Amino acid sequence: xxxxxxxxxxxxxxxxxxxxxxxxxxxxxxxxxxxxxxxxxxxxxxxxxxxxxxxxxxxxxxxxxxxxxxxxxxxxxxxxxxxxxxxxxxxxxxxxxxxxxxxxxxxxxxxxxxxxxxxxxxxxxxxxxxxxxxxxxxxxxxxxxxxxxxxxxxxxxxxxxxxxxxxxxxxxxxxxxxxxxxxxxxxxxxxxxxxxxxxxxxxxxxxxxxxxxxxxxxxxxxxxxxxxxxxxxxxxxxxxxxxxxxxxxxxxxxxxxxxxxxxxxxxxxxxxxxxxxxxxxxxxxxxxxxxxxxxxxxxxxxxxxxxxxxxxxxxxxxxxxxxxxxxxxxxxxxxxxxxxxx
Amino acid sequence: xxxxxxxxxxxxxxxxxxxxxxxxxxxxxxxxxxxxxxxxxxxxxxxxxxxxxxxxxxxxxxxxxxxxxxxxxxxxxxxxxxxxxxxxxxxxxxxxxxxxxxxxxxxxxxxxxxxxxxxxxxxxxxxxxxxxxxxxxxxxxxxxxxxxxxxxxxxxxxxxxxxxxxxxxxxxxxxxxxxxxxxxxxxxxxxxxxxxxxxxxxxxxxxxxxxxxxxxxxxxxxxxxxxxxxxxxxxxxxxxxxxxxxxxxxxxxxxxxxxxxxxxxxxxxxxxxxxxxxxxxxxxxxxxxxxxxxxxxxxxxxxxxxxxxxxxxxxxxxxxxxxxxxxxxxxxxxxxxxxxxxxxxxxxxxxxxxxxxxxxxxx
Numbered sequence: 001x002x003x004x005x006x007x008x009x010x011x012x013x014x015x016x017x018x019x020x021x022x023x024x025x026x027x028x029x030x031x032x033x034x035x036x037x038x039x040x041x042x043x044x045x046x047x048x049x050x051x052x053x054x055x056x057x058x059x060x061x062x063x064x065x066x067x068x069x070x071x072x073x074x075x076x077x078x079x080x081x082x083x084x085x086x087x088x089x090x091x092x093x094x095x096x097x098x099x100x101x102x103x104x105x106x107x108x109x110x111x112x113x114x115x116x117x118x119x120x121x122x123x124x125x126x127x128x129x130x131x132x133x134x135x136x137x138x139x140x141x142x143x144x145x146x147x148x149x150x151x152x153x154x155x156x157x158x159x160x161x162x163x164x165x166x167x168x169x170x171x172x173x174x175x176x177x178x179x180x181x182x183x184x185x186x187x188x189x190x191x192x193x194x195x196x197x198x199x200x201x202x203x204x205x206x207x208x209x210x211x212x213x214x215x216x217x218x219x220x221x222x223x224x225x226x227x228x229x230x231x232x233x234x235x236x237x238x239x240x241x242x243x244x245x246x247x248x249x250x251x252x253x254x255x256x257x258x259x260x261x262x263x264x265x266x267x268x269x270x271x272x273x274x275x276x277x278x279x280x281x282x283x284x285x286x287x288x289x290x291x292x293x294x295x296x297x298x299x300x301x302x303x304x305x306x307x308x309x310x311x312x313x314x315x316x317x318x319x320x321x322x323x324x325x326x327x328x329x330x331x332x333x334x335x336x337x338x339x340x341x342x
Numbered sequence: 343x344x345x346x347x348x349x350x351x352x353x354x355x356x357x358x359x360x361x362x363x364x365x366x367x368x369x370x371x372x373x374x375x376x377x378x379x380x381x382x383x384x385x386x387x388x389x390x391x392x393x394x395x396x397x398x399x400x401x402x403x404x405x406x407x408x409x410x411x412x413x414x415x416x417x418x419x420x421x422x423x424x425x426x427x428x429x430x431x432x433x434x435x436x437x438x439x440x441x442x443x444x445x446x447x448x449x450x451x452x453x454x455x456x457x458x459x460x461x462x463x464x465x466x467x468x469x470x471x472x473x474x475x476x477x478x479x480x481x482x483x484x485x486x487x488x489x490x491x492x493x494x495x496x497x498x499x500x501x502x503x504x505x506x507x508x509x510x511x512x513x514x515x516x517x518x519x520x521x522x523x524x525x526x527x528x529x530x531x532x533x534x535x536x537x538x539x540x541x542x543x544x545x546x547x548x549x550x551x552x553x554x555x556x557x558x559x560x561x562x563x564x565x566x567x568x569x570x571x572x573x574x575x576x577x578x579x580x581x582x583x584x585x586x587x588x589x590x591x592x593x594x595x596x597x598x599x600x601x602x603x604x605x606x607x608x609x610x611x612x613x614x615x616x617x618x619x620x621x622x623x624x625x626x627x628x629x630x631x632x633x634x635x636x637x638x639x640x641x642x643x644x645x646x647x648x649x650x651x652x653x654x655x656x657x658x659x660x661x662x663x664x665x666x667x668x669x670x671x672x673x674x675x676x677x678x679x680x681x682x683x684x685x686x687x688x689x690x691x692x693x694x695x696x697x698x699x700x701x702x703x704x705x
Contacts, residue, residue: 232455235415236518239447240469241439250468254459 037257043334051331056323064129067122074106076116078123080289086114109310111302113288119258121313123290127202128320132272135206139213140264144256146214146220148248152229162222167331168215174277176210181283182206198289205284210273224259228252258335265328269321276317292317353424354387354526354558355412360421362407366633380632381407383582384421386659391525394552396573396590398566400629404582406450409530412560413447414438426525443473447518448548450531452511456503460602462514463499469521475486488517493547509540518526518549526558533568541565545572549611550621566609570594575668578602581632581640584659588669596679598662598671601641604679618623626690639674646688647675 044050071077086092086109094109107117129280147319150161177336184204228234229252237251278284279293287294292313352552380425382404386546386624389395397405410416412423414430416565423431430441446469466485470477477484486496492513503511512532519527531546545568552559562567569576570590577587578601597603600623607623625644630636639657642648651674659672664679689695 011492088494232449232451235410236447236449236455236515237468238415239413239442239445240472240518240522241442242472245474251457257455257459 004091040153040258040331040334044330046257047330047333049326050334053323053326053330056249056319057327060125060320060323061129063122064125067126070122071116071119074104074116074118076105076119078119079115079120079288081114082109082116083114086111093302101308108308109113111306111309115148117309117312119155120295121292121316123239124292124295124313125291125316125320127285127291128275128317130206130266130274131202131275132324135209135213135275136264136270138206138210140217140260142210143214143217143263144221144253145258148225148252148256150218151225152244152248158222161218165215165219165222168212169219171212173212174274176212177278178281178283181208181278188328198285201285205275206280208278209274213267213271216267217260220259220263221256224256228255249257252311262328262332262335265331266325269324269328272324273321328337352390354391354393354426355389355560356422356424357388357408357412357513358386358422358424360408360423361409361419362404362411362416363419363615376439376691377379377633379581380635382411383635385579385582385584387577387584387587389526389560391560392552392556392558393575394561394573396569396576397560397579398564398569398576399579401443402629402632403579404632405564407581409447409528409560409562413442413445413528443522444525446522446524446527446533447513447672448515448519448527448529451535452508452515453535455515456511458503461492461499462500462501462503462506465503465514466517466521469518473522475522485517485521488520489514491520492517493543507540508536509544512536512540512544513547515579515591516544516551520555523555524557526560528560528562530562531564532561534543534563534565541568548572566594566605578605581629581635583672584641585641585673586671587659588666588671590677591670592666595681598669598676598679599641599673599676600645600647600667600675603677603681620681621684622687622689624687624689624691624694628694639672644690646690647677649675660687 031132044054076082077174081087081292082105087095091111092114094105094114095113096102105116107121109117110120146161146165149166150158181204185201208271229247234247234251239248242251264337275284276291276293276296279286280297282297285294287290287298296317299306303310307325361384362382363380366377366379367373367377368376385404385408387395397408399405403464408418412425414433418431421431422429425441425445428441429440433441437507460468463482463485466488467481469475470481470484472531479487482499486499489496494510494513494517498506503514506514512535516532532548533544536544540633548559548561549572557661559572561569561573572614573590575587575589576593577584578593579585580598580601585595586597586602588597593602594606597606600676602626603621604623607621611620623646627644629642630643635652636643637656638654639645639648639652642652645652655674657672657674659670661667661672662671665671689698
């Protein structure tokens with residue numbers, strides 16, 4: 001840092017010559033401060049692993065968004081069976097090697113049905129990402145509001161909310177969802193065939209995951225608010241007659257972006273895994289609707305005869321979750337550089 | 343600088359019998375109060391318009407609590423705070439707006455008193471926006487003027503606090519306090535977190551502002567030298583009570599309360615070879631717990647002049663015989679108004695006594 005001459009203050013107060021000035025001033029250009037967010041972005045840019053994870057994540061999101069376009073190009077939809085690709089003589093296993101990977105079917109075909117695996121994976125990615133992000137958004141919003149309320153109000157509000165959080169965190173989430181999902185779906189049977197509408201199933205899935213995830217965010221935010229509200233800038237705001245809402249949303253919330261963003265980034269892969277696990281167990285998305293968890297469940301029956309069928313969605317799920325986790329870690333390192341790397 | 347007292351009724355701030363007890367509770371579900379920390383225990387003082395009053399004392403004597411009671415960051419347990427002719431002791435938060443416009447605060451820690459996610463401009467503008475003050479030149483221009491007033495580059499408007507040093511941050515805090523053109527600023531140890539080299543700059547800045555803008559100050563500090571430089575009147579606190587209050591000259595050269603003598607004697611001498619040696623008083627032990635303060639005079643447990651009467655009768659804060667106008671002392675057996683060296687040093691600390699005896703025996 002360089003020392004620079006500042007203009008004499010109007011009062012003629014002692015000049016702060018001994019103090020380092022933030023940056024040299026070039027003539028004519030307005031000084032804009034580097035905001036904490038911008039500094040975090042610079043740190044991410046310099047982190048190769050995080051940038052790679054970021055690129056992979058963006059790629060996955062693009063593929064999910066462009067799913068209809070991609071399947072139009074290949075010419076096979078997720079539930080269009082290709083009878084020629086499977087061999088009835090071998091028990092409807094794909095013709096050719098590596099699970100029927102060919103120019104027509106880029107990732108092979110599903111044994112038994114003859115569905116194009118590429119189309120099923122591309123559409124399954126939509127489900128995974130939608131459930132992962134939607135439940136993370138929902139749990140984060142609820143968690144932030146509950147955490148702010150508990151941390152700032154204190155007293156009985158805090159006691160009640162904290163006990164609810166403890167209960168939610170102590171719940172056996174997976175067991176509960178497995179038990180509850182059929183009940184909810186039965187109660188909401190809507191479509192003509194007496195089954196549950198696919199969108200409704202997804203909604204139930206998102207709600208179920210979010211219900212058990214918000215408590216993590218809430219507890220994190222509550223802890224942060226408890227320490228932040230003792231800082232003197234909150235007293236300073238009170239002295240300038242700031243109301244409760246101003247203090248909560250203008251003073252405290254901007255300081256919570258970092259931990260909230262980190263918990264969001266780490267919740268997405270967690271939720272994707274949960275969704276896949278639930279679909280694997282048959283309480284999430286059910287075939288013939290495309291989903292990675294359901295694919296893995298189906299593939300596990302044939303993995304001796306057709307290992308590629310298990311391998312392809314398995315590896316893709318691994319890459320997606322790994323990329324999202326690494327991205328989350330990178331975001332945490334960038335936003336909170338002082339936290340030691342685990 | 344004049345040390346004359348404003349006549350009664352002209353006081354900007356009048357504090358009487360101000361008390362703050364923090365309850366100590368025990369129990370998980372059914373909490374019961376088992377005691378209280380007597381942080382501030384019935385203090386009276388006044389500050390005239392444009393005047394500066396220093397509050398000094400050891401850590402934990404209640405000076406900061408007093409500052410927070412005046413600005414109503416804390417709710418007083420008892421007593422009265424009259425600011426600008428209005429009793430604000432228990433004014434509800436939503437009607438404090440008017441008073442707070444004229445009553446601002448500068449905080450101790452420049453690192454926690456500025457929101458790290460707000461730009462300097464936002465920090466200085468927020469008080470104006472919250473109080474619907476629309477200066478004719480616009481918020482931004484006014485904020486930049488304020489930055490210039492406190493000696494910062496107005497182009498730093500868009501920067502974040504983390505880009506500034508402690509002294510510069512404290513200047514931002516001062517600009518924020520000035521934004522509402524207050525009549526009184528409570529400065530809670532505004533320089534104790536800063537490097538010594540920066541302290542003088544900040545104190546001089548505050549002094550210039552006080553002179554030019556006519557702002558009254560309640561200046562809380564434990565550094566006697568800083569208070570001597572800044573304040574026209576000084577009040578010495580001990581364990582939640584004011585033990586002595588006087589104008590600067592009188593307090594520093596002719597104190598009457600033994601505790602004031604001890605405090606002044608603890609300030610290191612700039613010139614050890616000075617012709618007039620000062621008295622030497624070394625106290626023993628710690629400040630007693632404010633949960634259960636001593637009866638009578640609170641200083642009696644550490645006072646070398648304490649007698650039976652000090653334990654039974656609390657000395658009132660009054661003008662003693664021989665004291666100047668406005669010089670109040672709370673002591674039954676006051677000292678002579680002088681800080682000259684005595685025939686014999688008062689060393690109450692047994693460790694120090696042993697050490698010095700050994701040293702003299704050896705030599």
